[in-house]
Amino acid sequence: MKKKPLRAILIxxxxxxQKMAAMLSEEREKYPGLEGLDLEPVAIFTGRHGGWVEPDGIGLGEALKRFRENGSFPAAPMTALQALESLDYDVLVELSTLDIGRRGEPAISHVRAALQRGRHAVTANKGPAAFAYRELAGLAAVQGVRFLFESAVMDGTPIFCLGRALKGVRVTGFSGIFNTTTNFVLSRLEAGESMETAVQTAQQLGFAEADPGLDLDGWDAAAKTAILANFFLDAGIDPLRVERRGITGVTPRDVARARAAGKRIKLICRGWREGGGVRAEVRPTEVSLDHYFAAVNGRAAALRLECDMLGPLWVMEESPDLTDTASGVLQDLLVVAESR
Ligand SMILES: NC(=O)c1ccc[n+]([C@@H]2O[C@H](COP(=O)([O-])OP(=O)(O)OC[C@H]3O[C@@H](n4cnc5c(N)ncnc54)[C@H](OP(=O)(O)O)[C@@H]3O)[C@@H](O)[C@H]2O)c1
Incomplete structure (x- = not known):
């Protein structure tokens, strides 16, 4: 018997x-593994480009077409929160942007509203797991639903999935390189460019945002570090409690000096258990050229997990793009679909 579609609210x-919608509609035949996933939004919301509420279900291909043709949806008849509290749906797919200044809101309220109604929540937004992991994971457990965020760190690379597979293993610490913009800018400094030119190149190549401050000041890395510390070390922290130094103070001279000493500067994120608690930090660090981290260049990212019974384990992604990110959301949705 054919399963009922997974009814979703997309925020x-x-x-x-849009990439996720395209992979499930016009690009579907490229991805046979998605066969078991029939996602049917009942509402789609944006921040400033309207929304679409249709309790009978919205075709993802149709939504894409409408959005591309008009550049927006009409004004939505209700807010996202009202939809989460009143419509009939199975899963929230939260893909709005992280707002550090608002401590992860409104995404946290969206996820909380879904979980409180016993609906699953899947998000690529770092806010909920960085600022409210304990509360939301606890709520999901009480309600018997899933709170999943595979794409929030290292795009779709399955690191949280790996964590759940490590039965009986205690993770004692982690380190990694998680921010593409800073990693790219540091390699350009090494090639002799100024910080300004390196940032401009990153923007031209589509790595960096128009406002790259969140990356350069280490906030994006701190948010990812907080999520990993919360998930792997039960830290109960948020990005403001991660000791953070970005790369704005790093000069071409620092990079050249490190290079002359057989080292390379990388923005390293770390979390470790200490004195009954957990510490987490993000800071530019000199790594020796024969260390694995020195080879993490371009768009690559890497996670090193220290564990009590095995490892250290390494997970590396070589050159992720939007498809990887969307695939993480789709992997989470398949977990939800399989749990029904
Ligand atoms: N792009 C990547 O490769 C990547 C990788 C890993 C994780 N992520 C995370 O995935 C999420 C989505 O990324 P993206 O690249 O798709 O971002 P994006 O292109 O900037 O799109 C963000 C979407 O969220 C909407 N939005 C913003 N604030 C909202 C609010 N308060 N309520 C409802 N909708 C809101 C925006 O609407 P308006 O445009 O109308 O404001 C837009 O539709 C982000 O949290 C990002 O950090 C992205």
Whole structure:
């Protein structure tokens, strides 16, 4: 018997939301593994580009077509929160942007509203797991539903999935390189460019945002570090409690000096258990050229997990793009679909 579609409320229809919609509609035949996933939104919301509420279900291909043709949806008849509290749906797909200044809101309220109604929540937004992991994971457990965020760190690379597979293993610490913009800018400094030119190149190549401050000041890395510390070390922290130094103070001279000493500067994120608690930090660090981290260049990212019974384990992604990110959301949705 054919399963009923997974009815979803989508919040955020930007790069990731549209890519996910395309992979499930016009690009579907490229991905046979998605066969078991029949996602049917009952509402789609954006921040400033309207929304679409249709309790009988919205075709993802149709939503893409409408959005591309008009550049927006008409004004939505209700807010996202009202939809989460009143419509009939199975899963929230939260793909809005992280707002550090608002401590992860409104995404946290969206996820909380879904979980409180016993609905699953899947998000690529770092806010909920960075600022409210304990509360939301606890709520999901009480309600018997899933709170999943595979794409929030290292795009779709299955690191949280790996964590859940490590039965009986205690993770004692982690380190990694998670921010593409800073990693790219540091390699350009090494090639002799100024910080300004390196940032401009990153923007031209589509790595960096128009406002790259969140990356350069280490906030994006701190948000990812907080999520990993919360998930792997039960830290109960948020990005403001991660000791953070970005790369704005790093000069071409620092990079050249490190290079002359057989080292390379990388923005390293770390979390470790200490004195009954957990510490987490993000800071530019000199790594020796024969260390694995020195080879993490371009768009690559890497996670090193220290564990009590095995490892250290390494997970590396070589050159992720939007498809990887959307695939993480789709992997989470398949977990939800399989749990029904
Ligand atoms: N792009 C990647 O490769 C990548 C990788 C990993 C994780 N992520 C995360 O995935 C999420 C989506 O990324 P993206 O690249 O798709 O971002 P994006 O292109 O900027 O799209 C964000 C979407 O969220 C909507 N939005 C913003 N604030 C909202 C609010 N308060 N309520 C409802 N909708 C809101 C935006 O609507 P308006 O445009 O109308 O404001 C837009 O539709 C982000 O949290 C990002 O950090 C992205």
């Amino acid at each position: 955020g229809f930007g790069n990731v939301g």
